Amino acid sequence: MVNQSLAFKVNLGIGKYSSGDHYAVLGLPVHAEASQIRKRYFNIAKILHPDVYGKSPQESDRACTYLAKLVSPAYNTLMQERERVEYQALLKLIAKRLMKRGEGLEPQSDVARLLATAPNDLNYEKAVRSLAEMQYQSLDKALDYTGQLSELNLVYVLAQSGYKPFASPIIAVSSPTVGSSIKTSTSSTSDSSVLKTNSFQHSAYKPPTSSYRSSEPEVKASGNSQSSNSSQAKSQIHLAEQYIEQKQWAFALKELRAVLQLDPSSSKCHALLGLVYVKQNLNSMAKVSFQQALKLNPQEPLALQYLKQLNLAKDADAKAQKPQKGGFFGWLGGGS
Incomplete structure (x- = not known):
């Protein structure tokens, strides 16, 4: 009889270094919030529901097994705040240990290798x-x-922890699909390879710089540093938008921030x-930010738009809460 825990074992990415990812x-990024976790779980449960998925009794049983043995345990763990925090700490520990050992990361899937060339939040x-x-x-x-997703998670967690050697390989991809083979080569020339994929055609290779790169050494020359900061700030504002x-x-x-x-x-x-x-x-915090913005640029x-709306809403609330005269001895039903 096959051990169900072994049958569902993922040996790629985070799953290679942990009992599970x-x-x-759940098909989620590692920074997903509770509302995203809940929404994704119910979407998967709908897909795996025997009345929806089942084309045969065997397929229905298999879908129920996936939901009960794989999906629901992951959901139950991540929906408990304490468990989720501990799991986040485990991911950071895995990244720290890998970096300490100096192990090179060579993802097996196309999509993870591609992310490794530009591991920012958006990609x-x-x-x-x-x-x-x-x-x-x-x-x-x-x-x-799920294994490919776990590889994506490992690439991202390592990048967030400061792992740098991702940018060294030049990866040549010829219209791959997810899970297809990939050819890699390392080049010392200045030749810039054009990389194409269905998922990342418009933004994967010249993405806005994500904030994790702020730990990189600053440019020494003050003029260049100021120009670099301005350019990075504009890119990150665009990403925030x-x-x-x-x-x-x-x-x-x-x-x-x-x-x-x-x-x-x-x-x-x-x-x-x-x-x-x-x-x-x-x-309250929004009002402070809007006021600061107007100090810098009136x-x-x-x-201007949102501060006006906040002030109007505040006036409306104050008017609604103001005691109205009249009635039998006012609001309290009695007088002094």
Whole structure:
């Protein structure tokens, strides 16, 4: 009889160094929030439900087994805050140990090798989403996709921990599909290879710089440093705007705070920060950010728009809470 835990074992990426990769099982990035985890779980449960998935009794049973033995345990772990925090610490520990050992990372899947050339948040999330869409459509390939997701997670976790040798290989890809073979070569010339893939055609190779790169050494010349900071700040503002469009508030907040480290006088950054706070119902913090934006640029349109809305909402609340005269001895039903 086959041991079910062994049958569902993933030996790639994080799964190679841990008993399992819960985020890969659910097809999620390792920084997914509780609401994303819950939504993704119910989507998978719908796919694997025997009444939806089952074309035969055997397939229905198999789908139920995947849900009970693989998906639900991952969900139950990540939905407990303490367990999720401990698991995040485990991922960082795995990255730290690999870096300490000086082990070279050579992902087996095309999509993970591709991410390794530009391991920023946007590319990582796109790659995870592309695999997650296919992950449980065929149970014959579910573990293969989960392994590739786990490799993506390992590449990302290592990059966030400061692992640098990702950029050295030049990877030549000829219109691959997920899971296909890949050819790699190392070149000492200045020749810039053109890399093409369905998932990353427009942004994988010249992406906005993500904030994890802020740990890299600064340019020595003051003029170049100032120009470099300005360019990086603009790229990260652009990335933050993309996150805002996708309603990824936590990621947008991370990028905007990194921008303020580079350029604290950016009125647009302060205004976008205020917008993110508004979307998270943190109106007091939003108001401070909008006011700061207007100090730097009195004509900052976003700050003018939303600060006016906040002030109108505050006036409306104050009016609604103001005791009204009349009635039998006022609101308390009695007088002094």
